[in-house]
Amino acid sequence: MDLRDIEIFLTLAEELHFGRTAERLHVTPARVSQSIKKQERRIGAPLFDRTTRVVRLTPAGEQLYEELSVGYRRIMHGIDAVSAAARGITGTLRVGYSIPWAGDVLLQAGRVFRDRNPGCAVQVQEIQFNDLLGPMRRGEVDLQISEFPIDEPDITAGPVVFSEPRVLIVPADHLLARQETVSLEDLAQVPLIAARQIPGSLLDFHFPRHTPDGRPIPRGPAYTYWPEVLALVAAGLGVSPAAARAADYHDRPGIAFVPFRDAPTLDYGLLWPADSRAPRFIHAFIDTVCESAGITRHDAD
Structure with a gap:
């Protein structure tokens, strides 16, 4: 059983729907069905009960899911860790916010980013409005979401993450x-x-x-x-x-x-130092923030 077949089985066990599994994995429903049939032939027992209305795991399918899911997560975690290290995505990224709803976005993005880049830690902190750029200029944060407009020669004003009436x-x-x-x-x-x-x-x-x-x-x-x-x-x-x-x-x-x-509107966007102090992986986190906020980087720029 190759890694792709394992991924198809685990995803179908979670979705219990061939169409949603195919959509999630960007394959055809026929590819999902063929993979499951191949696995059932190898196991020697049905893994799913399938009717026109419902898909459910059989006892053999439940046992296989328990056995495979832990190992699969470890494999993917290892791949992500090595890939992140190869791209320089390791270390600690310090991010700040000046409004609580931006803090919510950063915390959500931080969880996603750490899952994708196990070698990286994300520290989130509040920034006071009366010292909006001070923490960045003192090197205390690498990136922040704050009120726009910002027109300072030592600060890069990036994409607008969200706008408010x-x-x-x-x-x-x-x-x-x-x-x-x-x-x-x-x-x-x-x-x-x-x-x-x-x-x-x-x-x-x-x-x-x-x-x-x-x-x-x-x-x-x-x-x-x-x-x-x-x-x-x-x-x-x-x-x-x-x-x-x-x-x-x-x-x-x-x-x-x-x-x-x-x-x-009041616009809130991403800011980071214009010089080279920012970590190499800051733009990967910016992409994650835009994703968490429900926008694409292209739309935000």
Whole structure:
């Protein structure tokens, strides 16, 4: 029994459907059927009970599955480990995120990446918005997902991983909280709570000084850490723009999330150092992140 026949048997034992097995392995259903018949002739007993409605393992099939699955996983793990080492995919990749939903994507991608590259470890850590590029510049992270736009000569801005509609976080008792939507022009009516110490490109985009029509936007208190924003808004000291998904992660009493009807999306993308400090395998991880986010690298570039 060759490795391909073992793979067909194990996949059919998991799927219990010839069509799905063929699709998963990129072969024809006839190839699956021929392989199983060959294995049954060799074993001397049927491995599957097959009817027009159902496919199930026989006792002999169940025993064979138990015996083969452990060994197959060890073989594939060994092949992956050697292949990863040959491609230079070994060592530790340190990745960061500045928003929790990006952390979810990175953790999922990290699990997939470690399974594919057993010689590699992935460490995931949170990055504060007020020190967005500091960890990368200090060599503490190799790659991160953060808010765009980033226009810095020492940082490479890679593909956008996902985009979010924008909302305005307002005090729950404010007049704007009663509206179904808000406009960028509404920012001229209320103090805007802005972040301290962020790149100029982010400051201009996220916390503008004027509305599109040129009206000045009053400044409210500045914040260092994101939880401060929620407290400041709840206290009625100003408003803050955010991604729509922030309502799923940061909702609390005293605030409301009102969608913008005319604001561009908030884009979140991958960043890494422009110099040679990044590990050789960073682009393999970028591909895995894009896959986990449900996009292709070509679409993201």
